[in-house]
Amino acid sequence: MYKMGGLIKNMPFTFTFTMIAIIAMSGVPPLTGFGGKWLLTNALMEKGWYWIAAFAFFSSAVAFLYMFRLLQTVFLGQRKLEHAKLREAPAILLVPQVVMIAVIMVLSAYPKLLLDPLSAAVAPWLGGALVWDGFALQTHFGYWNAPMIMAVVAGVWMVPLVILLLISLTLKIQKVEQFNIVYAAERPHRPEDTHFAYNFFAHYDRAIGFLVRPRATAFWNTAVEWSYSLGASLRIFYNGNGQTYALFILMYFVAMFLVNGGILL
Amino acid sequence: MILEWLGKIGDFSLTLLIVTLYGLLVGAYVERVIAKVQGRIGIPYSQPFINILKNFFKRTAVSHGVMFYLGPVFRIAGGIGTLAFVPVIYGSEMFSNFSMAGDLFLVIYFMFFGQLGMALGAGESGHPYSAIGIARGLSQMTAYEVPFALAVISIVIQYDTLSITGIVAAQQGGWQNWTVFTNWVATLAAMLAFLGMMGYSPFDIFLAPQEIPVGPPTEFHSAYLGLLQTNRALFGATKLILFMNLFFGGATGWIELMIKTLLIYMVAVVVGVAYPRFRVDQGIRFFFKIPTLIGIASIIYVQMVLIS
Structure with missing residues (x-):
């Protein structure tokens, strides 16, 4: 116009x-x-x-x-x-x-x-x-x-x-x-x-x-941001290091042993 | 029938004359008050009359087109028409004007008539400052209408009528019956809207009275400006009369009307001389916050306290 x-x-x-x-x-x-x-x-x-x-x-x-x-x-x-x-x-x-x-x-x-x-x-x-x-x-x-x-x-x-x-x-x-x-x-x-x-x-x-700015873009940008930071936090456990994974497996067995062996309960 | 109409038109012409003269005088008085606050002497009381006469008797003028020519006509028709639909003196058939044609909604909506015509006339002048003034004025107008509309709805619920005469009638019988005392919440919201409506500081940027012309009348001169100046006095006084009728018990005589409207006017003037100017967007935000909340509270107040 x-x-x-x-x-x-x-x-x-x-x-x-x-x-x-x-x-x-x-x-x-x-x-x-x-x-x-x-x-x-x-x-x-x-x-x-x-x-x-x-x-x-x-x-x-x-x-x-x-x-x-x-x-x-x-x-x-x-x-x-x-x-x-x-x-x-x-x-x-x-x-x-x-x-x-x-x-x-x-x-x-x-x-x-x-x-x-x-x-x-x-x-x-x-x-x-x-x-x-x-x-x-x-x-x-x-x-x-x-x-x-x-x-x-x-x-x-x-x-x-x-x-x-x-x-x-x-x-x-x-x-x-x-x-x-x-x-x-x-x-x-x-x-x-x-x-x-x-x-x-x-x-x-x-x-x-x-009040009338489009909210959808901002919402999904925030969702992406949160996914990245959540992923980054999980990287502490899932960090691609074989020794860490071996430690997890060992800790799992120790935990199973403690629970099933009745030592804890 | 025809005689009846002629009599009505004669009565209204008298009302129009009195209200216009009063508007010009009270305008001069307010200019003097503002001047005193700023350490000046101010204009003589005759100045508004001299200004208008001078403009009407100019010998030359220019026109930007038909709508430019009709703009001031629309503007003052808006002022006269608004006065025509407002009963001025309570209990007087002579000064009830044409208020039997419509109710309070008519008056509120008819206020837009002059604004629209003026905006069209100023728009045709092609001056960017006119258009900027219009954009500012219209934006601010819609913002202050919100608390005003809420306050009006509140008193309509309170008095159960839209008739201005009916609203005034309900406030008779002593000052304790005035809306300002029975429904002070609505009055507060409306008086905050009133500050925007009268166009004094902090809500005067759309006219920008201190600057070299900025605002809707930028290109208007000679008889056009004469009409606009007449309308400003008349329309200002009409708004004061409307507020007096809705919130301050109306008036049963001209002296009472003049005292009350002058005091109502002083609210805008006192705030105007004390506060600096808002930008338009700040003004809009202001009206949408506290005054709107007070307006909402006024409807809740009238439902919970007054009519329950």
């Missing part, structure tokens, strides 16, 4: 659809992913599986990290010089994406469209229908009014956008080309030096990366 970068300029539609999909997947409201996570967490809490709920929350935060990395590495940052002439994906690939994004948007605003049939389908086996209060879904703990959340988020998103657009009327905004940044007191010219994407979450690796 990190051999790409900056493709948002060439593939704006693909970027937009990926971004919406990632917002939906990582569970950021107002899109559908949040609904799934909200239902799941509520169900876990109602069951009293608090530890799993905590893990689920942490894993969704981490999911946000690795999914952002896809956007940053492929679409943002500095575009490689050889990718300057890349074009947007053909319509035949974009149209299905548009359809699916439209489905995400509709289901985000009206999750009832999906949840009602699903709930009816599983009700005979699992029981427990979803409790609706108008458009708001209710559980023992909380509530989730998806259309209202969608409206509020759309509203609070539009207001600063309009303000910025109004300011932009008087502000002379100059569109700048790639590399028009000052970095380490010079103007960079190679994307390979400037696109920060490889080993993006190095801090995490340094902090808790030891």
